[in-house]
Amino acid sequence: MTADTISLLLGHPDPTTLLTPELQAAVESLMSANAYRILQYGPEQGTQGLIAYLVDKLNREQGMAIAPGNVMIVAGSTHACDMIGRLYTKPGGVVIVEAPSYADSIHIFRDHHVELCSVPMDQDGMIVTELERLLARLDSESKKPDLLYTIPTFHNPTGITLSHERRLAIIQLAQRYGFLIVEDDVYRDLAFESGVPANFYALAHGQGVLSINSFSKTLAPGLRLGWLVGSESDIQRFVDCGTTQMGGGANPFTANIVAEYCRNGHWEPHVAGLQTLYKQRRDVVIEALSKYMPQGVRWTHPAGGFFIWLYLPDNVFAQDVKRLAHERKVLVAAGNGFYINPADGNHNLRLAFSFARPDDIEAGVHILGQVIRELQAGG
């Protein structure tokens, strides 16, 4: 990527937000005090100070009623997804995902040899009647899904939020058909307006739900830290597995830094600043789309997170847009990778508005608009 490339490609946080004096102070204070302790193997469940902070925060903000035994520190949501794939699926078992879903999670589940099924979405998220239809079909084939993986809030790649009513309906289906709900909620804290639906874990009173979250989007991905909420027996299962027993708790060094930073009260105002920053970028991308996109192109209206999703006209293919835009130094993701059946994403693009500066977002969308017009004219 050259310096004049505009990247709307990846879900990377704004680089200027990563290094703050407060984070620097947390590192310095830990290195000068008990650093030998945080350089050793850590407790399997994770750094206790960080768990205690999260329990307090989640109970206070998200209507949860959890205890330290319900939380495990993980090395980012990747670590959580992978452990869940390893411990909660059987080879050949069924995992249900949204269509579209996060390409890399799909990839992780594939690496665990499962069968993937998907449920289409509309503007309110996963369509429950379609999920019911899928469950009935699987049931008629005597297949019980191992789990449903969903990104309910500010969904990757679409930016859509699953409605409160649908969450309740999905919990009922999970109880009826006996599958686990895995919610990947890493964008939840990046809300641009109030009224975000409660998470699955809170709505289901902690029954049959694993809830994944991360510091990657709201603090710094390079620290490789996140957390997983589940029932005490689920958390114990993660604590008891081979990788946890061998490596100890996730990233003790950075977990202690983040615990120090959070307990000193720095994370919550930082997140508030990010909400303002990314909301402004969401507004920039939507204004630019309104200005530069030809007739026939539609897009979602994300109320938080990093992504917006484009629907292209039937005669414009995402791979062509991606290629031509790349030639003009604008990077975007074609929709194909986000579907189990890649052809389903032939006419979709994902734009990340988290990484590029506002001027670049506008310039990038301008170029995308030109490319799409040219492809429409030529098509």
Place this chain on the structure above:
Amino acid sequence: MTADTISLLLGHPDPTTLLTPELQAAVESLMSANAYRILQYGPEQGTQGLIAYLVDKLNREQGMAIAPGNVMIVAGSTHACDMIGRLYTKPGGVVIVEAPSYADSIHIFRDHHVELCSVPMDQDGMIVTELERLLARLDSESKKPDLLYTIPTFHNPTGITLSHERRLAIIQLAQRYGFLIVEDDVYRDLAFESGVPANFYALAHGQGVLSINSFSKTLAPGLRLGWLVGSESDIQRFVDCGTTQMGGGANPFTANIVAEYCRNGHWEPHVAGLQTLYKQRRDVVIEALSKYMPQGVRWTHPAGGFFIWLYLPDNVFAQDVKRLAHERKVLVAAGNGFYINPADGNHNLRLAFSFARPDDIEAGVHILGQVIRELQAGG
């Protein structure tokens, strides 16, 4: 663990070696310079500066001829073992390990639903004729092992080193029967004398071997860092897998700290100091065993690493020793967990001499000797 407990239980490095002024300086220098960069997602293969350092060191010291494309930075050997389990075994496939082997690696392979087979060891490591016999049996059942997992140097739990000749013979068998050799070589740098056999990767000229190593034993486990050496196509397979694509390179923050520390020339003298320290402890444990153990107890003579392995008389059970020693505040590992068939370790103990201070090692072995005498008398 109370303050007066003596732990000979875990393979933890001496806590007083973890925090050094040089490591502290590396952290400070990075936090004040380009820290925003090391807080972002890192390159999938790992921090380039650390890879470059390792390539140079391994080629210089271990007779290897590797390029940067042969190395991946991992989040400790745990991460490497788990990726190998995920990508290089099939559910129901066969993994061969030593008897005994590292309990937590066995656990990781079990989590990947493989069938485990083991090969007995003598004072020169895995017995090659026994390996041949196993391979012939598997072959007669039309089973091809996915891989052989070995800890060839200063083995965990026994401290034994696999001889040069046997390494060559095992490479020939791997080529004949078509299985991958995975060497977990995390204790290699902690040699107490010269003449450590070359590693499998060097001996096999990089063909059909994955070599795992770690900073956990020779720098600090809390940083969660290690490296994996393999063919370019093997490394590419790890780079392309779901977890790497989702999470980016392993621990960019700590990898950059360690790269800075190593490139400033601090790691190699640090390791030399550890060799002296742990050699002294090995001497202390052996002297104490000679002094306090009753007739009929034997032990290995490790030339490096963290562990020594005891063979108890037939009428003394390791679980009883462990329990009674625990009552007297000495912690040791019973042999059972290190075997696929736990009963095979009924009369073995593993003592770690890495963590406790020399006086405590001597006091702990004294108590163990008393416990074993009492059990012998009672049995």
